[in-house]
Amino acid sequence: MNDAGRHPCAIEAIDVRKYFDRGIVHALDGVALSVERGEFVAITGPSGSGKSTLLHLLAALDTPTSGTIRVDGEDLDRIKDLNRFRRTHIGLVFQLHNLLPHLDVAKNVQIPMFGTHRSHRERTERADVLLAEVDLEGKGRRLPTELSGGERQRVAIARALANDPSVVLADEPTGSLDSASVERVLGLFRRLRAETGMTLVMVTHDRDVARTADRIVEIRDGRVAADTSSSAA
Amino acid sequence: MSFAGLVVHNVWARKMRTALTAVAIAIGVMTVVTLAVVTHSLRDTAVAVLRTGKADFTVAQKGVSDLLYSSIDQGELARIQAYPEVEHAVGALIATTKLGGNPLFLQIGLPQQDLTPFGVTVIRGVPYAPNATNQIMLGWRAADSLGKNVGDKITIDSNTFTVTGIFSVGQVFGDSGSMLPLTALQANERKPGNVTLAFVQVKKGTNIPAFRKRIERDHPELATVQTQSDFGRVDRNLQLISAADQGATVLALVIGAIIVMNTMLLSFFERTREFGVLRAVGWARTRIIVMVLGEALVISLLGAAAGVGLAFGATRALQQLPDLLGILKPTYTSTEFWRALYVAAGMAFIGGLYPALRAAMLSPLEALRRE
Numbered sequence: 001m002n003d004a005g006r007h008p009c010a011i012e013a014i015d016v017r018k019y020f021d022r023g024i025v026h027a028l029d030g031v032a033l034s035v036e037r038g039e040f041v042a043i044t045g046p047s048g049s050g051k052s053t054l055l056h057l058l059a060a061l062d063t064p065t066s067g068t069i070r071v072d073g074e075d076l077d078r079i080k081d082l083n084r085f086r087r088t089h090i091g092l093v094f095q096l097h098n099l100l101p102h103l104d105v106a107k108n109v110q111i112p113m114f115g116t117h118r119s120h121r122e123r124t125e126r127a128d129v130l131l132a133e134v135d136l137e138g139k140g141r142r143l144p145t146e147l148s149g150g151e152r153q154r155v156a157i158a159r160a161l162a163n164d165p166s167v168v169l170a171d172e173p174t175g176s177l178d179s180a181s182v183e184r185v186l187g188l189f190r191r192l193r194a195e196t197g198m199t200l201v202m203v204t205h206d207r208d209v210a211r212t213a214d215r216i217v218e219i220r221d222g223r224v225a226a227d228t229s230s231s232a233a
Numbered sequence: 234m235s236f237a238g239l240v241v242h243n244v245w246a247r248k249m250r251t252a253l254t255a256v257a258i259a260i261g262v263m264t265v266v267t268l269a270v271v272t273h274s275l276r277d278t279a280v281a282v283l284r285t286g287k288a289d290f291t292v293a294q295k296g297v298s299d300l301l302y303s304s305i306d307q308g309e310l311a312r313i314q315a316y317p318e319v320e321h322a323v324g325a326l327i328a329t330t331k332l333g334g335n336p337l338f339l340q341i342g343l344p345q346q347d348l349t350p351f352g353v354t355v356i357r358g359v360p361y362a363p364n365a366t367n368q369i370m371l372g373w374r375a376a377d378s379l380g381k382n383v384g385d386k387i388t389i390d391s392n393t394f395t396v397t398g399i400f401s402v403g404q405v406f407g408d409s410g411s412m413l414p415l416t417a418l419q420a421n422e423r424k425p426g427n428v429t430l431a432f433v434q435v436k437k438g439t440n441i442p443a444f445r446k447r448i449e450r451d452h453p454e455l456a457t458v459q460t461q462s463d464f465g466r467v468d469r470n471l472q473l474i475s476a477a478d479q480g481a482t483v484l485a486l487v488i489g490a491i492i493v494m495n496t497m498l499l500s501f502f503e504r505t506r507e508f509g510v511l512r513a514v515g516w517a518r519t520r521i522i523v524m525v526l527g528e529a530l531v532i533s534l535l536g537a538a539a540g541v542g543l544a545f546g547a548t549r550a551l552q553q554l555p556d557l558l559g560i561l562k563p564t565y566t567s568t569e570f571w572r573a574l575y576v577a578a579g580m581a582f583i584g585g586l587y588p589a590l591r592a593a594m595l596s597p598l599e600a601l602r603r604e
Binding site: 094 | 234235236242507510511514520598
């Protein structure tokens with residue numbers, strides 16, 4: 001990832017509100033958040049606090065009721081082709097990995113690369129490189145059902161990195177993993193971040209997992225209740 | 234993996250559903266192709282009758298239910314013969330009867346002096362006498378299949394004839410029939426003074442389309458036939474068969490499209506989460522539409538390929554039906570296969586479009602939340 005000429009802030013959320021049920025439910029109520037390029041931020045909070053809603057808004061999977069969100073300096077509200085933007089700027093990792101069960105691991109990694117300039121061969125080669133990066137070299141022909149939970153999540157991380165995104169957003173990536181797999185996934189995040197300089201925002205309810213980030217942002221009742229560096233938390 | 238490979242892979246991953254859908258489509262395509270082949274064959278057979286004579290065009294009674302029911306008064310034939318543009322106008326009475334294994338043995342009643350203008354070549358023996366009532370000539374194919382030769386006797390509809398000659402008209406349907414004096418056949422068929430068709434040869438330099446129009450204007454009860462496409466004007470049965478063929482095509486298309494839609498909708502409900510993932514990782518709506526339509530097309534083409542194969546079998550089976558023996562001589566042209574392809578593509582597009590649009594319009598978040 002080349003940061004030259006890029007906006008210094010990877011993510012900016014300004015007074016973001018998200019209301020559901022005709023305004024009765026205030027999932028987010030004036031959130032302000034700024035994530036610097038290359039930063040690793042954990043968003044924590046109790047269930048229903050709005051942390052996943054915030055992540056979905058940052059991922060351009062949903063739109064805020066009001067407020068402004070900028071990713072890589074671009075106001076999401078002004079982007080005409082959000083699919084393209086998501087494909088090229090954002091990598092997503094879900095709690096349940098969401099791999100396509102009928103496709104083998106390598107093909108799952110290639111999926112986001114359709115619609116990019118990459119040729120068939122380039123997609124194949126890129127998938128192999130990414131699988132090697134997540135320590136799954138040689139497992140490209142396996143189906144997701146043939147892998148452990150931790151391995152599947154690593155495939156999902158490889159998929160998220162397919163288009164070399166500047167921002168990776170992970171929603172409870174360790175939520176369904178055993179402790180050994182949690183350690184491995186977090187170690188992978190740290191290593192990839194160090195190697196690629198990617199910006200990582202991770203939603204987690206696990207305080208121990210959150211402490212591996214540079215910064216912990218705590219959401220309560222749809223607002224930022226605390227924003228501290230990890231060492232201080 | 235290429236995008237096309239992904240489409241094929243998605244179809245292959247659901248083998249049972251693909252197979253069942255393809256079978257249903259195959260039955261539809263089989264119906265369409267078989268009907269097209271049968272209609273084509275019947276049309277060819279009917280047109281072959283018109284082309285038995287060496288004519289520039291043929292005149293028949295307009296709008297009869299079957300070509301062989303056409304009836305032209307010999308007085309009218311004489312008026313056609315009187316046009317200065319006419320070189321020859323040969324009036325022929327045509328009848329069919331069951332003979333041996335042939336349910337439609339052709340009998341052509343023709344004046345002896347018209348044999349040459351009609352394009353008849355006597356290859357063995359001699360022509361029948363002009364006013365003979367018990368003489369007949371057999372086409373060489375008929376003679377072969379009946380095991381008859383010059384001098385043999387043959388009984389047709391309780392009338393016994395002597396075979397005076399074996400002829401060729403250079404055309405299968407005619408060479409599989411017989412010829413006898415016009416007056417003799419008129420008497421046997423109780424149609425005195427009538428012919429079925431007039432085979433017209435025009436003088437060199439005649440503007441045939443203009444002349445045909447003139448005949449039809451002067452004789453509104455008659456129609457002229459030159460090409461296959463003219464044929465429907467004198468044979469309503471064939472028109473009906475053609476209409477039924479087209480109706481069956483539309484019906485097969487609709488039923489096939491519903492089957493494809495059913496399959497693709499089931500697939501859509503099963504794969505909602507998958508579509509959500511694809512949208513979430515940045516797939517454009519159009520790519521999802523193309524993928525779903527592509528999958529529908531692959532299934533439909535598999536069905537079409539099987540349907541064409543089944544159509545061969547079905548046509549062969551129809552050929553064995555006693556009522557169609559000798560009439561149905563299937564000719565497989567590219568038209569039938571193109572039609573199978575169009576029908577399959579139509580099924581895929583019509584049946585796949587709605588599920589494809591639904592998949593494309595899914596909100597990625599809602600799709601990901603679904604189990």
